[in-house]
Amino acid sequence: MPIRAYIRAVARAATTTDAFNAVAEPRRRQILDVLAQSERSVTSLVDHLGLAQPQVSKHLRVLRAVGLVEVTEEGRQRLYRVNGRPLQEIHTWVSQYQSMWDERLDRVEALLNELDVSKGRERDG
Amino acid sequence: MPIRAYIRAVARAATTTDAFNAVAEPRRRQILDVLAQSERSVTSLVDHLGLAQPQVSKHLRVLRAVGLVEVTEEGRQRLYRVNGRPLQEIHTWVSQYQSMWDERLDRVEALLNELDVSKGRERDG
DNA sequence: GCCATGCATGCCCATAAGAGCATATATTCG
DNA sequence: CGAATATATGCTCTTATGGGCATGCATGGC
Known part of the structure; x- marks a missing residue:
């Protein structure tokens, strides 16, 4: 069977x-x-x-x-x-690729780090 | 017919x-x-x-x-x-809803406006 | 009670999916 | 050339989709 x-x-x-x-x-x-x-x-x-x-x-x-x-x-x-919350999963996933089209991202990210605005951000690979 | x-x-x-x-x-x-x-x-x-x-x-x-x-x-x-570029469309759409789950967004946005980082001044470098 | 309004469901149709498996099409090697 | 390796396609099967259309089921007005 x-x-x-x-x-x-x-x-x-x-x-x-x-x-x-x-x-x-x-x-x-x-x-x-x-x-x-x-x-x-x-x-x-x-x-x-x-x-x-x-x-x-x-x-x-x-x-x-x-x-x-x-x-x-x-x-x-x-x-x-x-209720937008379920969209967060999509946003999180897509954001990983953001640097592939948005060059400004690097500058923004650097800025955020510098100013410590983004508390719980994990950039793990 | x-x-x-x-x-x-x-x-x-x-x-x-x-x-x-x-x-x-x-x-x-x-x-x-x-x-x-x-x-x-x-x-x-x-x-x-x-x-x-x-x-x-x-x-x-x-x-x-x-x-x-x-x-x-x-x-x-x-x-x-x-090639992440086609994901931009998704990112753009989803981002419109980001404030619905991410409260920090407001702060970041205010910050960006204040510092005028999002203007893309050097974009066409 | 009766009828209209507001929504949800049910059914039919044509289509395309994703997995499994077999096979066709290169390309490299001996 | 023939065999092996690397990928792409083809085919079958089962299933869910989304539109069109009809209908079911509440709720409200008279």
Whole structure:
């Protein structure tokens, strides 16, 4: 009996796996950008984005799954707002490569060190 | 005749669409992390990562497609190296949300403004 | 109670994924 | 030339995606 039977074939990771996968979809980034300005109801998002309501709800579901948005029930509306924290993982990872395109980084970093503004920074390899 | 016939059904965007999609896959981030330390051949990557060679080649293909790695043919080897530039788009987008988790940002920003370091005075040197 | 409004779900479709495995295409060596 | 090494491709299989569209389920107004 091949163990294969138990192995769940994994295609691409689910969009709900983490922030990386969730924000790979441009519409979801767009939704976050809109919500970043102000809390909004689904309908308000629909009007603002010109997408179909079900699509918006589905995208919001994904964003909720990874913690990028939070909801408040307000009567029959649901007010969505952004929680940027899950993006920190992305930021941390990407920042490691920042020196590859931003030459000013070195100067800024030197400055930060000098002024001791960046307390918990670890530059480990 | 419905125009639908021409519409290409788009499921999830291709991994080769942009950096966002390309790095959503953890193995590809891993590959970039390894290559960030030093240029490497495919076989070297395979040994280092413990992945199957075809998989590695395929991931590299995706990374190449979005410009995140570059290749040099060296005999029968191909030496891959990272090009971080395509990550800038991600960094820019994510950074907009940075204040949502990093309180120190305000201080740093104020500092930069005050010292006028972020002006890029010597950028075109 | 009844209907409208606001959202969430369900279903269908076409597509592309990533892993495993086999194989094709160089290139170097004897 | 033939064998071995280094990579890239091809194929199968299973699965999740995102859009379109219909519908389910609350909540609020009258």
